[in-house]
Amino acid sequence: MSSAGTEPHAEAAPAAPAFTNASLDALRQVGDELADATVAELFERGEMGKFNTLMRWFSTAGQELPDGLPDVARAYLEATAMPPSWVDWGEMERARLFFIDNNVHISTALSFVSMPACYAIPHVAKLLSATHSLAYPSRRMAETGQFTVYLMQPNAFEAGSRFIPAAQKVRLLHASIRHHLRREGRWDTERLGTPICQEDMIGGQLAFSIMVLDALHRLGIHISNEGADAYYYAWRVVGAMLGIDTALMPKDLDEARLFGDLYLTRHLGPSSEGVHLTRQLIDLYEEVVPGTVFDPVVPAMIRYLMGDTVADWLDVPRSAFWDTAIRTAPTLLGVLETLEDRSPVAAWALDRLGHYTSVLELSSLTRGRVMQYAIPEQLKGDYGVTSAKPRLDRWTPPPITPDLSGGR
Incomplete structure (x- = not known):
């Protein structure tokens, strides 16, 4: 990895961790001690409603915390107000530039790979269904899209940014879900x-990082090793801010591949909740695409990027024409990349087009609202769980990890 702190001699580098079924089983029992304790005390004192109300006024880093905030919440917000001390800011800037250069492709991958991948893990799909008592079906995607946009702003970690407060609220949101499911006996x-355990949090981090890189490669987007490293690094920082133990997180793309392959082998599968969530996702994006002629493009893109096995588990519709036509996407994107490489004007125009496309997509999802990441005071009543692009140095995903069974 290109971040600071890499040892100068290969022989000094630590060996990759031995991710096994046994080690991942241990991660399934661990939540997030700080956030869990904060949420438990807020509920015990009956202060969660008050906290949510006050948090609507707390949306930018460095902003004075509102009067009347419960002491335990104030202590949590003060303890989590800074990014990790080990952050390499040069690497974060490289990640931001990578995002700007590929924003529309990254948005496509987040929508049509990262989210369906979560739906294809049955226990995660069950959990997402539990928390989907939402005002409108685009909320989950709107929150995800807005969170990513906040992360990739130049001032993401400075006073006045929206990213750090968003991360603080999302971390408490996860803790509140753990609290509800365990307190109400609705989780086996x-x-x-543990719901939203360390294993699943790392799995989610990989869905939004390495799976996005895989999708960009499948779309024919040229990615440098430096860009891929930086993008993963940014999500590693995010993972730490969302409560993942940095000692447990894969430290680079090689370790992420080892962990991700084993995690997916352990958990991928079909479920009725996954089918339902995927149908909601497809319906949502068919609403965003004008007219109906191009509606089949959405499931065709999911099927192309996810593969037929997972797409069939999620009941993604087939279309003989569009499933074939979508395979021309890498060729078309390759032509655009060639224009971008050869013409500064074309590069500027395509970057602007990508920016405005992402803005339009996000505004359609948020419907002009700022997502508040409120902490749910109860779960859905009818839910029951127990029921620059150099052509050289191009990043490519490695082959599948051998011997995924691991040792117990």
Whole structure:
């Protein structure tokens, strides 16, 4: 990885961790101690409603915390107000430039790979269904898109930014879901582990990082090793800010591949909740695409990027014409990349087009609202769980990890 702190001699580098079924089983029992304790005390004192109300006025880093904030919430917000001390800011800037250069492609991958991948993990799909008592079906995607945009702003970690407060609220949101499911006896902890456990948090981090890189490669987008490293690094920083133990997180793309392959082998599969969530996702983006002629493009893109096995598990519709036509996407994107490489004007125009496309997509999802990441005071009542692009130095995903079974 190109971040600071890499040892100068290969022989001095630590060996990759031995991710096994046993080590990942241990991660299934671990949540987020700080956020869990904060949420438990807020609920015990009956202060969650008050906290949510006050948090609507707390949206930018460096802003004075509102009067009347419960002491435990104030302590949590003060303890989590800074990014990790080990952050390499040069690497974060490289990640931001990578995002700007590929924003529309990254948005496509987040929508049509990262989210469906979560739906293809049955216990994660069950959990997402539990928290989907939402005002409108685009909320989950709107929150994800807005969070990513906040992360990639030049001032993401400075006073006045929206990213750090968003990360603080998302971390508490996850803790509140754990609190509800365990307190109400609606989660089979013995069979499924702690809800939103460390294993699943790392799995989610990889869905939004390495799976996005894989999707960009499948679309024919040229990615440098430096760009791929930086993009993963940014999500590693995010993972730490969302409560993942940095000692447990894969430290680079090689370790992420090892962890991700084993995680998916352990958990991928079909479920009725996954089918339902995927249908909602497809319906949502068919609403965003004008007219109906191009509606089949959405499931065709999911099927192309996810593969037929997972797409069939999620009941993604087939289209003989569009499933074939979508395979020309890498060629078309390759032509655009060639124009971008050869013409500064074309590069500027395509960057602007990508920016405005992403802005339009996000505004359609948010409907002009700022997503507040409120902490749910109850879950859905009818839910029951127990039921620059150099052509050289181009990043390519490695082959699948051998011997995924690991040792127990």
